[in-house]
Amino acid sequence: MTNQAVQEVVEHLRQEFPDSNVTFTPDGGGGGAVVVEPVHIPNCSPSSTWIGANLSPLVPFADIYPLFIGPDVKRLNGTPLPTPVSVSQFAGQPALQVSRATRTLVATPHAAALKFRKVLDFVKELAV
Numbered sequence: 113m114t115n116q117a118v119q120e121v122v123e124h125l126r127q128e129f130p131d132s133n134v135t136f137t138p139d140g141g142g143g144g145a146v147v148v149e150p151v152h153i154p155n156c157s158p159s160s161t162w163i164g165a166n167l168s169p170l171v172p173f174a175d176i177y178p179l180f181i182g183p184d185v186k187r188l189n190g191t192p193l194p195t196p197v198s199v200s201q202f203a204g205q206p207a208l209q210v211s212r213a214t215r216t217l218v219a220t221p222h223a224a225a226l227k228f229r230k231v232l233d234f235v236k237e238l239a240v
Contacts, residue, residue, distance in 0.1 A: 125228060179209075
């Protein structure tokens with residue numbers, strides 16, 4: 113059964129990204145994998161991709177880390193995104209891992225959902 117706080121994070125993601133499809137796959141331990149698609153990342157090509165993460169059953173008291181985006185996202189000039197972005201896999205598919213830890217954790221479902229927006233903003237700035 114999925115933890116209530118995890119369900120609340122998923123609902124906040126739906127509110128934060130109203131034009132995107134938010135899918136959640138339970139892991140059987142109270143958490144699960146969530147994917148938001150499409151999301152827009154200015155300064156990148158393609159500018160539309162997905163973002164996903166594993167939600168621990170400990171959210172909102174656990175950081176959502178790492179997050180993943182589509183494997184084909186690059187800078188507009190075609191060069192790969194620099195560190196802390198690395199080639200990885202998420203939910204059995206190729207992905208780019210974006211390593212951005214939360215230094216000051218605000219333990220609310222809304223703050224956890226905002227982590228997705230913060231990572232997208234970070235990638236946008238990283239791509240410049």
